[in-house]
Amino acid sequence: MALHLTKSRPPTADLHPEPAPPRGRLLSRIDTRWSPYLFIAPFFVIFAVFGIYPLVYTAWVSMHDWEIAGKGEFVGLANYTALFADADFWNALVNTLGMLVLATVPQLVIALALAALLNQSLRGATFLRMGVLIPIVTSVAAVGIVFSQIYDRDVGMANGLIGLFGIEPIDWRADKWSSWIAISSMVNWRWTGYNAIIYLAAMQSIPRELYEAARIDGAGWLRQFRSITVPMIRPAVIFTLIVSTIAGMQLFTEPLMFGQGAYAISGGSLRQFQTVAMYMFEKAFRDFDYGYGSAVAWMIFLVIMLLTAVNFLITRKRG
Amino acid sequence: MRRSQPLVYATLLLAIAFSAFPLYWLFVVATRSNDVVGDWPPPLLPGGNFGDNLGRLFDADEANFLTGMVNSAIASVTVTVAVVFFSTLAGFAFAKLKFRGRGALLFVILATMMIPVQMGIIPLYMIMVELGWQNRLEAVIVPFLVSAFGVFLMRQYAERAVPDELIEAARVDGASTFRIYWTVVLPALRPGAAVLGLFTFMGTWNEFLWPLAVLEADNPTVQFSLSQLSTTYYTDYTLMFTGALVAIVPLTFVFIAFGKQIIGGIMEGAVKA
Numbered sequence: 134m135a136l137h138l139t140k141s142r143p144p145t146a147d148l149h150p151e152p153a154p155p156r157g158r159l160l161s162r163i164d165t166r167w168s169p170y171l172f173i174a175p176f177f178v179i180f181a182v183f184g185i186y187p188l189v190y191t192a193w194v195s196m197h198d199w200e201i202a203g204k205g206e207f208v209g210l211a212n213y214t215a216l217f218a219d220a221d222f223w224n225a226l227v228n229t230l231g232m233l234v235l236a237t238v239p240q241l242v243i244a245l246a247l248a249a250l251l252n253q254s255l256r257g258a259t260f261l262r263m264g265v266l267i268p269i270v271t272s273v274a275a276v277g278i279v280f281s282q283i284y285d286r287d288v289g290m291a292n293g294l295i296g297l298f299g300i301e302p303i304d305w306r307a308d309k310w311s312s313w314i315a316i317s318s319m320v321n322w323r324w325t326g327y328n329a330i331i332y333l334a335a336m337q338s339i340p341r342e343l344y345e346a347a348r349i350d351g352a353g354w355l356r357q358f359r360s361i362t363v364p365m366i367r368p369a370v371i372f373t374l375i376v377s378t379i380a381g382m383q384l385f386t387e388p389l390m391f392g393q394g395a396y397a398i399s400g401g402s403l404r405q406f407q408t409v410a411m412y413m414f415e416k417a418f419r420d421f422d423y424g425y426g427s428a429v430a431w432m433i434f435l436v437i438m439l440l441t442a443v444n445f446l447i448t449r450k451r452g
Numbered sequence: 453m454r455r456s457q458p459l460v461y462a463t464l465l466l467a468i469a470f471s472a473f474p475l476y477w478l479f480v481v482a483t484r485s486n487d488v489v490g491d492w493p494p495p496l497l498p499g500g501n502f503g504d505n506l507g508r509l510f511d512a513d514e515a516n517f518l519t520g521m522v523n524s525a526i527a528s529v530t531v532t533v534a535v536v537f538f539s540t541l542a543g544f545a546f547a548k549l550k551f552r553g554r555g556a557l558l559f560v561i562l563a564t565m566m567i568p569v570q571m572g573i574i575p576l577y578m579i580m581v582e583l584g585w586q587n588r589l590e591a592v593i594v595p596f597l598v599s600a601f602g603v604f605l606m607r608q609y610a611e612r613a614v615p616d617e618l619i620e621a622a623r624v625d626g627a628s629t630f631r632i633y634w635t636v637v638l639p640a641l642r643p644g645a646a647v648l649g650l651f652t653f654m655g656t657w658n659e660f661l662w663p664l665a666v667l668e669a670d671n672p673t674v675q676f677s678l679s680q681l682s683t684t685y686y687t688d689y690t691l692m693f694t695g696a697l698v699a700i701v702p703l704t705f706v707f708i709a710f711g712k713q714i715i716g717g718i719m720e721g722a723v724k725a
Contacts, residue, residue, distance in 0.1 A: 247467055255461070
């Protein structure tokens with residue numbers, strides 16, 4: 134970088150060591166004063182129009198009887214009261230929360246174990262790290278296609294495998310529990326390695342002396358892991374917990390691809406795996422009920438806020 | 453070294469096998485014909501049907517796969533370049549320049565960073581209708597040209613990576629602020645910007661819900677095409693798998709070429725959090 138500077142300076146500049154002429158100084162003052170605003174302006178203009186405005190406007194839409202034909206009456210909280218009495222919404226919320234737990238807990242526990250293994254002086258460390266990260270090169274829709282086939286009732290590998298243990302073939306899409314497991318396994322598969330790398334980074338910043346001191350005190354491997362590693366990487370755990378929660382509340386692609394067929398958006402014939410994001414999509418873009426869909430969007434947001442707060446409280450108490 | 457070493461390697465290799473298997477299976481099925489896909493034990497070696505399947509994929513009318521690939525390539529590249537440019541520009545301003553309202557504006561970014569885009573999707577759709585951008589590529593590009601997370605990330609990076617003395621020295625030399633950005637700041641931000649670019653590219657390529665809402669089947673993104681395949685040809689697994697395989701080719705290239713940077717990026721981000 135120093136190179137750029139010396140190069141860009143013409144030798145003649147040295148012949149005029151006096152301060153720059155007034156015009157140049159004025160320009161330079163305008164430059165230092167207004168450039169910062171100019172630099173952040175593109176971001177704020179685009180973000181305001183396509184980011185913040187739609188967000189706020191969702192609340193306004195949700196208080197109207199608003200369908201594809203256009204804005205109808207102002208109905209206050211009527212969409213929300215309807216939502217609270219809507220069994221399909223509660224069903225979708227339960228499905229989402231169920232899959233959130235099934236997808237988050239195993240993911241983070243296995244990630245923790247993988248990170249502990251990776252956090253040793255290993256040969257081929259880069260290869261091993263890239264290896265556990267392989268799933269993130271896939272696109273979600275592609276994952277959905279592969280796992281849908283694996284969980285196919287008739288030709289899927291999952292049923293073939295459990296058949297080896299004498300278990301009868303399962304119609305994975307038919308029930309809540311089985312479809313939840315299948316969909317969660319896609320999420321787990323995709324994100325475990327990613328979280329492991331995040332934990333690994335946190336583990337590597339723990340000072341070695343702590344472990345040495347513990348070893349001198351006679352603490353075993355497991356004890357060290359529980360009393361040093363886990364507390365020291367707590368910020369990373371909280372981070373991954375919050376990110377997984379936010380992502381889990383928006384789960385959409387995996388269950389949609391798992392559904393197959395024309396009515397995939399309802400998450401199975403009995404809505405057994407429809408998530409709240411799918412329900413919002415169905416209301417807004419299949420039934421064209423924008424007001425009601427917006428109310429669903431706000432509810433998703435509120436639940437995310439609530440869960441984030443709960444995450445904070447739990448993890449703080451533990452510490 | 454320690455006794456447990458072989459066990460550690462074995463466990464990690466098993467985990468990697470788990471990570472890789474669905475992708476391998478994707479490859480195997482994409483090269484096979486439909487009548488053997490459901491066999492038990494499953495066929496575990498690739499076959500010779502890939503060319504055939506590929507032909508059927510590009511002939512599948514409902515999916516418009518080629519259009520999808522081209523659209524996704526255009527959208528991903530445009531969004532990536534724009535996000536990197538605007539994020540480094542604004543990140544530099546927030547990290548290194550003094551101006552009134554800096555704190556408050558940065559707070560706006562922080563406060564909105566974690567809010568999911570899905571939240572505002574219905575009004576966003578209405579805006580697209582107003583602009584006449586339904587079923588047009590602009591709809592999946594323009595709203596995503598900037599990223600709050602990107603600005604925040606580049607601000608953090610600039611604070612550490614760009615020494616104040618360099619900026620001062622450039623100013624004394626009479627460089628304009630934009631010139632400083634271009635010749636001093638941007639080169640210093642390059643590693644961080646590369647990571648931001650990689651993640652933006654992957655994210656845009658993978659975007660699913662919004663294209664599904666605003667585009668139509670005749671002008672899809674690649675993910676939309678995949679979803680079309682799975683709604684229209686859902687019994688034809690080799691066709692769907694071939695589509696999925698082709699759809700992840702660009703991501704695979706990115707991963708092979710920049711895997712190290714991606715790992716570095718994830719690890720840096722985690723340290724910050």
